[in-house]
Amino acid sequence: MITNRKFSIATIISTSFLREGKQMEMKKLWLLLLIVGLVTAACGQVSQTQASEFTEDNALTLVEDAFRTQVSLSEKPQTKKQINDKLSQYFTKDLAASFIKENVYEVEGGYITFGSDFAPHYIPFLKYDESTNVRYIDGKWYVWEERKDEEEGPVSQVSGIEAVVLSEEEGTWKVSSITYELPEKIQSQ
Template sequence: MKKTLLLLLVILLLIPLSPTAKANLSTKKEIFSMLQEAFQVQVSLSERTRTKEEIYDLLNPYFSEAYQKLFWKESVFEEKGKFITYGSDFALFYIPFFHYSDKTKVIFLPESIYVFEFFPATIDGPVGYEDHFEGVLLRKVDGGWKVDEYLYNNIPDSILKKANISK
């Protein structure tokens, strides 16, 4: 009985209490999975009010500190001493609504990963927009990959060229 409890305790100590930044992202599939998780975390912030610490703990595995500050300023609101996000058809600093297909381009560089997609103009629905590129830039932060920049029509030409796209 004591051996079983000791083994269980050792296993529990080895399991991290919260997710950490992804140390290795070497395939599109891994990147897509990480970004989908990050998006779900952002969406979950609208489910109920939370403390600043709770929100930080949820965002930290996926987003750099600088990105979190931008997201916080744009999307997080205080309610009775706690914090929440509200839904929006045009929410800045959320992971874009990627198709997670061949339309979604991933460009690997030694110190960064560009993930972006072209979104054609639309006038349907309550929000219309012109043709544009939207994406995120991942960088190594504290030994793991995190979303560090939101990209809206500011993908460098050299990156578009690597993706075989011309403006």
């Protein structure tokens, strides 16, 4: 006969073990549940520690790898899914979607980007040397360089800031925006 009583799994297990007189097995089960709980809690702590151990070098490497990924999209046509998969490793969902909308074009054989000095959502050309600055402020990383007016060769640049902002998305640091302004906290340092 089935009754409508609700029992917890632990109650059912403990009752069945106690009926059979297997108190030792019950202790082992509770010990196992305790160990599983502690391991689960420790795993969560490890991922939080890893996120907090993101360094300036990690930020520079992420920006450089993201830039190389953007540039590689002009090498050969591929599917939009392939492009999105590549970008999603380094860019937030919103920025990847904006980049694709603004810079990816359909050609014979798939989709591709075309090179341009002024295409939106591209990571700027950074030198990755002592002129490259990196700071962590208010939960975000900023990687930037200050530009001086230059007119060497075929390319000229206007003075100002070119910055890449990194934010955490689902526990992973990613490029979240490209900007030409820095927060006041960074400017005042």
